[in-house]
Structure formats: C-alpha cells, structure tokens
Amino acid sequence: MTSETPLTIPTPEQIRRAPKVLLHDHLDGGLRPATIIELAREVGYEGLPESEDAERLDSWFRESADSGSLERYLETFSHTCAVMQTRDALVRVAAECAEDLAADGVVYAEVRYAPEQHLEAGLTLEQVVEAVNEGFREGERRAREAGRRIRVGALLTAMRHAARALEIAELANRYRDLGVVGFDIAGAEAGHPPTRHLDAFEYLKRENNHFTIHAGEAFGLPSIWQALQWCGADRLGHGVRIIDDIQVADDGQVKLGRLASYVRDKRVPLELCPSSNLQTGAAASYAEHPIGLLRRLHFRATVNTDNRLMSGTSMSGEFQHLVDTFRYTLDDMQWFTVNAMKSAFIPFDERLAMINEVVKPGYAKLKSEWLFHDPAPGAAPTSGSADSAG
Template identity: 55%
Template sequence: MTLSTEDILALPKVVLHDHLDGGLRPATLIELAGEIGHELPSTDPEELAEIFATNANSGDLVRYLEAFAHTTAVMQTAANLTRVAREAVLDLAADGVIYAELRYAPEQHVSGGLSLQEVVEAVQAGIEEGVSAALEAGYAIRAAAILDAMRHLDRSAEIAQLALDNRGTCCVGFDIAGPELGFPAANHREAFQLLREHHMPVTIHAGEADGAASVGEALGLGSARRIGHGVRIHEDIDGFGGEELVLGVIAQHALDMQIPLECCPTSNVQTAAASSIADHPMHELRNLGFAVTVNTDNRLVSGVTMSSEFAALAEVGWTTEDFFEATLAAAWGAFLPYDEKADLAELVIEGYGIDL
C-alpha cells in the first residue's frame, strides 16, 4: 500500500538524533542574525533554506558545514537558546514526533558570556516551553537533551561532568560529535571512564566519516548504548549484501546487544556515508536484525523533516510495518527509565494500530 503524505504525517515518530544547531527555522535565523548584525547568504527564508540544502547536497563537506557557523552565531544568549529549543520542539511535534532527544554542544554557545550551566538551563527552559506550547496546540510530545562534547577539542571531561551534574534535569545522555576521522574516541578516555563509573547513558557519533573500527571503539572504550549514524558498521560484515555473510566481532556485538543505530538517511548520503537512499546500508542492516532507527540529523541544514525522511524511505520500498519496527526500536533505545520506555513503546504500538 502506498503511503500518502497525510498517512506519513500521522504516524507517531521517535527521533533520537537531531542537532539543535542544525534545525533552526530559517525565519528565526534571519531575525536573530539581523539583531546582532551577522551576515547571512540570504535574508529570504525560502532562499536561505534552499542555499543550505544545496550546499548539503553538493558533496562538499566544507560547504555542508558552512551553515553551522551561521546558526551557532545566533545561539549565544539565553533568550535565543530558549527560543531555538522551544521552536524545535514545536516543529517536531507538528511533524508527528512524540518523543525527541535534541543534542547540542554547550561549549559552542559560550562566546556571548554564558556559563556552561547557563547554556543547559536556557535550552531546558526552551524544551519545557515547547512541550507546553505543543500541548496547547493539540500535540503531545516529550523531549529531552543530550550534551555533546566536540571530538576535536579538549573539554570532553568537563562536558561529561556537566552532563552528570544535570542528569534528570537538563539532559538524559552524553555524546561526542564533530570530525570523526582523525579524532578517535580514545582521545576522550577520561570522559568515558567518568561516565561509566556513574552509569550515564552514552551515544557516540561513529561509522559516518570513519569505518567499523570507529564503531568498535565507541562500543568498547566508550561503552556506547547507541551509535550515532553507525552505517559503516557493514564494513565489519564479510559478504554484506549477499547471501553468505560472516559478521565480525563489532557487528556481532551490535547485533547481539541490539545497539540502536541512529541512521539519518538524507544526511548520510550528503556526507557520503551512503551512496543513495535506495542503496543505503540501513536497509540490509534492518533485514539482518540490527536495531535500525530513522532520524533527521540536521533539519535545516539537510532540508529534511522526519516525515520527509519517512517519505524518502517509502519511495524505496519501506512499509508501515518497517516504520513501526524502526520507531519501536527507537522507543526502546531512548535514554529513559525502563518503565517510561515501555510507556513510550505502548504509544507507538497504539499509534500504529499494531496488534501484537
């Protein structure tokens, strides 16, 4: 059965990988940039969004990353951080998302004089405002934050402690993001040791710009409960795409432990982690039983929504049942207490009308 736009919008969605600084509304970015005198490529919302999308689809990573210099420039005050977070929650809710984990790097938002603690409190205020405003608009959504440390910088131990200090109030987990190739997880050994000792949920960007060994390091040294992207884990599977497969230690571990892979279809193509949506490794990984989930990564920068990602997958053969399985995997992979994950999973089951 072909899924219509309305069908896809109505499906309950769970997003585990959505960058706050990659998902601003174009009009908001233009307004806030004007207030501080920051020059943008365009001051027309539609044209600005098109410029970012064109850059993302150019195959040039430098052009893809240009957008973040603009978005982070306007995210240096408490008021602006709160607004961006509030609008992100509202936009996700209107797109059928019932649970979202928004991630951001506090260290990228202190050039205006905010402390790291003030940054996380400002974002949390926006998340809470967004949830309340969405409910008033008729949408039920729950949202939380994940704190990123940057792979190529040296503040990960500090951000890990920040995450622990704000556990249960302003964040639910920790991540390392930024350039993967050349900046291994091992550089952040101290942070991961601290997080392990305190049983803090960790997800790590891996298997996007680097190969399966990077995923292995994330799962081993980093004790990651989820993998951001993770699509290149297929490089640890001999005969991938064929009938006779031999899983390596890394792939077998991820499969056995049902480690959620936070796949972001469009972004993965844009960053060359996948050659196309049709040939994305996530399809075969799903067929093999891996816990594949669907995510946006950067809604503004990549020009996507959860619904548009679902639509792109539907065009290459994904069915309602496939979306249900991926969404249920995301629900069980959420950084929530077990009983709350069970409640979220029940909402997914009810929303899809699945009789288990």
C-alpha cells in the first residue's frame, strides 16, 4: 500500500482474521473462567468468589482489576495460581491458552509465567516447565486440527521481590531449545529494582540468552534506565513511561530526551499493553495512551494483552480499541505486527520466515479485499508503509 492508497480501516472481522504477534501475555492472567471453576472443584480449592457461574466469575475478575485497589487486583492472581498447582492443570491451562490465541488470529506468541508460583502441590521447577511446554504443544496441535496456525514459546519469569532469579535464569537456559525462548522478571517495580538480580542477567548474557524486564510500567524512567543500562534487557515489558522523557510543545513540536532517543535509536522493543496500562493508571483513556505518539515517532512499539482475563481483552480487542481511537489501518496493524515479530526471541531466520510467509501474505490478502470496497468515510492519507522504520 502507498500513501496515495485510500485508508483501509479494518472491520472487526478483519481484525480478528489478521495475523497477530503477541510478546507480553501472562499464562496465569488468561485462564478461561469455566476452567478455573472446574479446576477448583478438582483440587478442592474453596476460595473462589464465585464457584458456580463462569460469567459472574469472569465479571468479578474484570471488576477487581478495574477497582483501583492493588490488593484486590493481586487477589485475582491468587485464585488463578491456586488452581495451577498440578501437572494436569498446567497442561490444560497452557493448551487452552494456545487454542484461544490461535482462535483470535495470533500466529506467534511468547507466553510468560513464574515456575516458582506453581510448587505448592509438590511439583519441581522442571516438572512445571515440562507440563506447560506439553500444554503449549497440545494447544498448537488442536489449533492445526481446527485449521489455524500458531507457535507458542515460553518465557520463564522470576519474581523481583523473591531471591530465585538466578535459579530461574538457569532453568530457562536449560530448556532454551525445548520450548523456552527467554527469561523475564516481574513484580512490583517500586522498592524492587532489577539491579537486585544482576547475577541472573550477567549469567544470561554469558550464555547468550534473551531476556525482557518488566520496567517503566509504574515506576518510571529510572526503572527503564536500570533495565537497559545496568541489566542489558533486550526488550522492555511495558516501557510505557518512556513518554515521560518526551516533550510535546503547544505547537506540536516534539523533543526527545536522551533516554527516549536512546530507546528509539537502538530500536528497543516496547511491549505495550494498552488496556492493562489504563487499569494501572499509565493513561486515563485509549486516546491519551502514549502508543499513539510512540507509533507516530516510530519507536519499536508492539501491541500486547498482558492479562486477558483480568483486562477482559484479546489481541483483536486491543487492536479494535486502537482502530476506533486512532483510526489505525491495516497498514498500521501490519507495522505493529512486523515490529513484534522482529523483536521475538526465536532465531532470525525463523522470524524472517514468519514475516514473509505468514504475516505479510495475511495482510496482503486482507488489503486485497478493499479493492472491491469503497474506502472508509472520512478517510485521511495513510501514515505510510507498514515496514517503515520498524
């Protein structure tokens, strides 16, 4: 598509069909409500706020995440983790995760979880990883049987308030050719800087392994600076607070601070999660979310779900919000998707094959449908090629 081509504002169905790439999704934040209820019965967990009606439980998770109470938000994960303590439960949850993402048009996903949070029933760290990997492969198989394509890689997460980061990093390295594609560290940023776990990051760098760090979600620019300059992160989990280093004058002129310039110049991938960022107060609305400016300035921005259950979202849902808010086109969707695929933690040739054999042909097919339709009313010139400045 060229800048002279009329805007191709996608329909909801086209958004769902579009090939999408997901880099930031938490396994324990994406369970099906019905599965939570069934697993709770199987393991005898009696702590659910709603143990009979899946729709009401689904609403409780979303309302709790939107409550503004950190305690209530964190409670949501205590319930999901409580039913993810057995091998069978982990296999099931991982398989359903892959199925659900594939049904939503996701062709590649990196799904993260903290193995240390699934040991209460006696599983070892290795057994947790192997169960989740088995589930992802089963979900991929079911997706193929349904005529869908998806590849899922696991990111092993360490909790920044705990003291097992090096142990989890070593675990990620042992399983790096067996379904695990990288490492992550998560948890409350304030008071728990990633620099407390430098031994884990130094180990991963010595092993030439990939890692991302939750940074710049709540704590701001110091968190981003530490993740990049002290720890050497390949990507920023969220990174939305980089907007604090960008000044926009009344006349629209934009000035980047040195950290923002570094992030853009180095093409540091930002794992942006719009709906989740609204819940945590990073933006007051989708229109005010930094993703609009970051896309315009050609940062390596990507679109992600974070916690599909708690945010009541999906990749299609996230893109729908952006299309509705910024009138993003299929070109824009492809730009975000190519950004994400370029930033994935699988080998370069495999990323390139996904871009050239799956992503670009998928969007080309959707764009070709517009040859037989009028452009969207009120369309303005497109923002440019899907591949520019990725």
